[in-house]
Amino acid sequence: MFIDSAEVIVTSPDRNFVTLRLQTDDGLVGLGDATLNGRELAVVSYLRDHVVPLLIGRDASRIEDTWQFLYRSAYWRRGPVTMAAIAAVDVALWDIKAKAAGMPLYQLLGGASRTGLLTYGHASGQDLPELFDSVRHHLELGYKAIRIQSGVPGLKSIYGIASNATFEIDQTAEGVRYDHEPARRAALPFEEDWDTRSYLRHIPTVFEAVRNEFGPAIPLLHDAHHRLTPIQAARLGKDLEPFDLFWLEDVTPAENPEALRLVRQHTTTPLAIGEIFNTVWDFQQIIREQLIDYVRGAVTHMGGISHLRKTLDYAAQYQIKSGMHGPTDISPVGMAAAMHLGLAIHNFGIQEYMQHGERTNVVFEQSFTFVDGMLHPGERPGLGVELNVDAAGEYPYVQAYLPYNRLADGTVHDW
Ligand code: KDG
Ligand code: MG
Numbered sequence: 447m448f449i450d451s452a453e454v455i456v457t458s459p460d461r462n463f464v465t466l467r468l469q470t471d472d473g474l475v476g477l478g479d480a481t482l483n484g485r486e487l488a489v490v491s492y493l494r495d496h497v498v499p500l501l502i503g504r505d506a507s508r509i510e511d512t513w514q515f516l517y518r519s520a521y522w523r524r525g526p527v528t529m530a531a532i533a534a535v536d537v538a539l540w541d542i543k544a545k546a547a548g549m550p551l552y553q554l555l556g557g558a559s560r561t562g563l564l565t566y567g568h569a570s571g572q573d574l575p576e577l578f579d580s581v582r583h584h585l586e587l588g589y590k591a592i593r594i595q596s597g598v599p600g601l602k603s604i605y606g607i608a609s610n611a612t613f614e615i616d617q618t619a620e621g622v623r624y625d626h627e628p629a630r631r632a633a634l635p636f637e638e639d640w641d642t643r644s645y646l647r648h649i650p651t652v653f654e655a656v657r658n659e660f661g662p663a664i665p666l667l668h669d670a671h672h673r674l675t676p677i678q679a680a681r682l683g684k685d686l687e688p689f690d691l692f693w694l695e696d697v698t699p700a701e702n703p704e705a706l707r708l709v710r711q712h713t714t715t716p717l718a719i720g721e722i723f724n725t726v727w728d729f730q731q732i733i734r735e736q737l738i739d740y741v742r743g744a745v746t747h748m749g750g751i752s753h754l755r756k757t758l759d760y761a762a763q764y765q766i767k768s769g770m771h772g773p774t775d776i777s778p779v780g781m782a783a784a785m786h787l788g789l790a791i792h793n794f795g796i797q798e799y800m801q802h803g804e805r806t807n808v809v810f811e812q813s814f815t816f817v818d819g820m821l822h823p824g825e826r827p828g829l830g831v832e833l834n835v836d837a838a839g840e841y842p843y844v845q846a847y848l849p850y851n852r853l854a855d856g857t858v859h860d861w
Pocket of ligand 2: 669671695
C-alpha cells in the first residue's frame with residue numbers, strides 16, 4: 447500500500463480550512479487537517495513544498511516511521527507550522543489504515559472506552575440577559591456542559607463573545623451560525639481592547655449570576671485566554687471557587703507553563719491549558735508536577751493522533767484528562783480524529799464542540815452524531831469524513847486574521 451498522490455486542498459466555506467488528501471495505489475483516500483488559524487498558507491507551503499515530495503512512493507502503512515522521519519529529518523523541530531503539517535500526514539495515514547482494515551478508526555486505537563463523548567459548547571453574551579439566552583439555547587441543543595464568556599463593562603470587544611463577531615461573508619444566511627469565530631476576513635487584524643482589573647472584578651459576578659439562574663449542577667467552564675499574570679490567575683481561580691468550575695482555561699500565557707505552580711498553590715479551581723502547545727515536551731513538566739487537570743492539545747496542532755496519544759497516555763499516569771481543543775478552526779477532519787481518539791483513551795475528560803456552519807458540512811461529509819450533548823464519531827471505516835472536492839473548490843482561500851489586544855494606553859497585550 448503506497449502513497450500515490452498527496453494533495454493540499456485549501457477551502458473557505460465558512461472559514462479557511464487546510465486539508466491534506468492522500469491516495470494510495472489501491473485507491474484508498476486518507477484525510478488530515480492542517481488548519482492553523484490566521485497562518486493557513488504557511489502550513490500549505492510547508493506541506494506542498496517540503497512534505498508532499500517526500501510522501502510519494504512511501505509505504506502508507508508505516509505511520510510511526512513516517513512521523514519520526516518527518517519530525518527528525520527536518521532538523522528544525524516543533525512549532526505550530528511543522529506540527530500541524532505532520533499532524534495532517536499522521537491523521538491521513540490513520541484514516542487509510544482504518545479504511546484498509548474496514549473499521550472505524552477508534553477500533554484500531556483499542557476500541558471504545560465509553561458510549562459517547564461529553565462535550566461543552568460556548569455560551570456568551572455582552573451582558574447577563576444575552577448570556578442567559580445563550581446558555582438556554584445551548585441547553586436546548588442538548589449540551590450538558592457549557593463554557594461561559596461575558597462582556598466586561600467598559601470594554602468594547604473582547605474574546606469569546608459571539609455577538610461581537612463580524613464577518614465579510616454573509617453570516618446571516620440561513621443555516622450559517624457560529625458561536626464565536628474570532629478570525630475576521632480582512633487584510634489586517636482587528637483590534638480589541640483589554641483591562642485586566644475590570645475583567646477580574648466582573649467575571650466572578652457573572653458566575654454567581656449564572657449559578658443563581660441555572661443551579662449548581664451544570665458543569666461550567668471559562669477561558670481566560672492567556673491574559674493574566676500568575677498572581678492575577680491565582681486570584682481569579684480563588685474568586686471562582688464558590689462557583690465550582692469544571693475548569694479554568696489558559697490563565698497564563700503559554701511561554702512559561704511552570705507559572706502554573708504559583709496558581710496551583712492558591713486555588714483548587716481545576717486548570718486546563720495547551721491549545722497552542724505542539725508537543726509532549728510542552729506538557730512534560732506541568733504533567734509531571736501535576737500543575738494541570740486537563741490537556742487542551744488538539745490532534746491538529748499536536749502532531750496528530752500518534753503524538754497526542756503519547757501525551758495523553760503520559761498524562762493518564764498523573765490522573766490528568768483530555769480536554770481536546772475543538773473550536774471552529776479545527777476542521778471536521780480534525781474533529782473526527784479527536785472523537786476517535788477520545789472514544790478510545792481511558793483518560794478522556796471532555797470534548798469542546800462549537801459546531802461548524804452549513805457550507806462546511808457540505809464540503810466535509812461526516813458520519814458523527816451529536817445526541818443529548820454526547821458526540822460519537824460513527825461506524826464508517828476510517829475517520830468517517832469525506833471531502834467533497836468539487837464543493838471545496840467553490841470556496842477559495844480568503845485572507846483572515848485573529849484579532850489582537852491593546853490596553854487603554856496603547857500597549858499591545860496578549861490576546
Ligand atoms: O484560533 C484561535 C481559537 O481557536 C481560540 O481562540 C479558541 O481559545 C479558544 C477555545 O478555547 O476554543
Ligand atoms: Mg481556549
